[in-house]
Amino acid sequence: MPRVFPVPYPPRPQLQPLPEFVATAVSRPDPAVQARVEAFVLEQYAAGRSLREIAELTDRSFSAVRKILDKHRVQRRDVGAARIDPRPPV
Numbered sequence: 740m741p742r743v744f745p746v747p748y749p750p751r752p753q754l755q756p757l758p759e760f761v762a763t764a765v766s767r768p769d770p771a772v773q774a775r776v777e778a779f780v781l782e783q784y785a786a787g788r789s790l791r792e793i794a795e796l797t798d799r800s801f802s803a804v805r806k807i808l809d810k811h812r813v814q815r816r817d818v819g820a821a822r823i824d825p826r827p828p829v
């Protein structure tokens with residue numbers, strides 16, 4: 740029987756946090772900063788970005804982004820759902 744070797748997949752690209760959000764994820768954030776983060780999360784999610792992408796751009800955790808969406812009663816897309824904006828496959 741031939742040996743089967745796992746296919747090495749390239750790592751997914753990680754996004755860098757936007758300068759305005761770097762080091763702003765603290766336990767008691769400034770209300771103005773938190774409002775900007777929440778507005779950005781809502782805008783980007785509506786535009787079709789994934790929770791992972793938004794978390795990376797805002798320097799927040801995946802669950803922090805999810806909680807922001809829940810707080811604003813945004814219905815989340817299904818796991819693995821197609822993107823809203825048609826981006827060419829990488």
